Amino acid sequence: MVRQLTDTEIDAALAELTGWRRVEERPAIARSFKFTDFNQAFGFMTRVALMAEKLDHHPEWSNVYNRVEIVLMTHDAGGVSERDLKLARFIDSL
Numbered sequence: 001m002v003r004q005l006t007d008t009e010i011d012a013a014l015a016e017l018t019g020w021r022r023v024e025e026r027p028a029i030a031r032s033f034k035f036t037d038f039n040q041a042f043g044f045m046t047r048v049a050l051m052a053e054k055l056d057h058h059p060e061w062s063n064v065y066n067r068v069e070i071v072l073m074t075h076d077a078g079g080v081s082e083r084d085l086k087l088a089r090f091i092d093s094l
Contacts, residue, residue, distance in 0.1 A: 004079040013085050018092050027079030033068040057083045
């Protein structure tokens with residue numbers, strides 16, 4: 001089973017990530033993205049999807065035209081795990 005990170009571990013990771021925040025309603029982290037158009041947003045989502053598949057760890061997300069909302073949480077852990085941070089770091093690298 002995957003270990004849920006402590007609040008201290010999550011806070012330390014959020015300090016190093018760009019634009020990620022805690023989700024108030026549940027134990028997850030989230031980030032919003034805005035692109036110039038739908039094509040750019042969809043290309044971004046495609047790159048994230050390919051990495052998520054490799055990691056076998058898939059985000060919750062939505063897309064409206066040029067905006068993408070991403071929520072990361074490891075359901076097996078009941079909260080944020082190292083899997084979420086790994087995917088968040090990859091997303092930040094894009």
